[in-house]
Amino acid sequence: MRRLLAACLTCLATALPAQTLVEVDVELVLAVDVSRSMTPAELEIQRQGYAAALTSEAVLGAVRGGLLGRIAITYVEWAGSGTQRVIxxxxxxxxxxxxxxxxxxxxxQSGGGMRRTSISGALDFGAQAIDGNEFQGLRRVIDVSGDGPNNQGRAVDETRDSVLAQGITINGLPLMTSDGLGARWGIPDLDLYYEACVIGGPGAFLIPVTRWEDFGTAVRRKLVMEISGLPARVIPAQMRQRPEYNCLVGEEIWQRNMHIFSEP
Incomplete structure (x- = not known):
């Protein structure tokens, strides 16, 4: 009888799906810019800010307050179109x-800076990571931070649209400190660029950072909003029509400055 029962259980196990998805409140990709336009000190501020925010009572309280009380998270550093590093x-x-x-x-585990800025590459990588994970979230979110516009890979607005079509929301953390190594590659209205060309989806928002001393507070606030699903009070992208903006501005800046790489 026991052998028969064991055989039945074996048959049942083989008939079940090979993968059972774990339900969570949010599937969250933290896509963090580590392009060489940032100084080592700024990269360290980013890491310290995320580490402090994730262990804060505010963020843990937001996690506990969810329907299931847990989220799935991955932290990815990115730069150029083929340069993503899962930390x-x-x-x-x-x-x-x-x-x-x-x-x-x-x-x-975080590494050093890498070349170029491909927001589109980070978004594509994040969407693939969500699609291939072992979780089923009530919401799916990519949070992308960066200090400049896209200058490599697919057009960022086209990539955004394809990611949104997969039911993924994109939030933004534009870093507008204007004191990094790559001022030559930046734009003064990066927040408007992110609003017009990068973020989107239900509840999408962005939080600009204009001073590095405010970075930790901004990250903590952003994470609480993303995890809890609170209504956006910063810049809710879905509340108004997207502003007109040249979403290829980063590529154009790169073309104008390419000559510096051929100078002796």
Whole structure:
């Protein structure tokens, strides 16, 4: 009888799907710019800011307040179109121990800066990461931070539209400090660029950072909003028509400045 029962259980197990998705409140991709336009000190501020925010009571409270009380998160550093570096693979964030482990990975596993700026590459990578993970979220979000416009890869607005078509919301954290190494490649109204060309989807918003000393507060506020699904009070992209903007401005700036790489 036991052998028969074991055989039946074996048959049942083989008939079940090979993969059962874990339900979470949010599938969240943190896509963090590490292009060479940032100084090593600024890269460290980013890492410290995310680590502190993820372990804060405000963020953990937002996680606990969800319907399921857990989220899935991955932390990815990006630069050029083919340059993405997974620092934290998909991980469940449910309690302080999870948060401490994620923060430790961010602080110890992150690398140095890399060339070029491909927001479109980061968005494509994030969408593929969401599509291929083992989670089923009530919401799916890519949060992209950066200090300049797209200058490599697919057009960013076209990429945004394809990502939105997959039911993924894109939020933004434009870094407008104007004191990095790449002022030559930047634009003064990066927040407007992000609003017109990058973010979108239900509840999409952006939080501009104009001073590095405000970075930690901005990240914590952003994460609480993304995890809790609170109504956006910053710049809710869905509330008004997208402003007119040249979404190829970054590519045009790159073309104008390419000569510096051929100078002796």
């Amino acid at each position: 934290v693979p998909w991980t469940v964030l449910e309690d302080p121990e999870d948060a401490e482990w994620i923060a430790a990975q961010i602080l110890t």
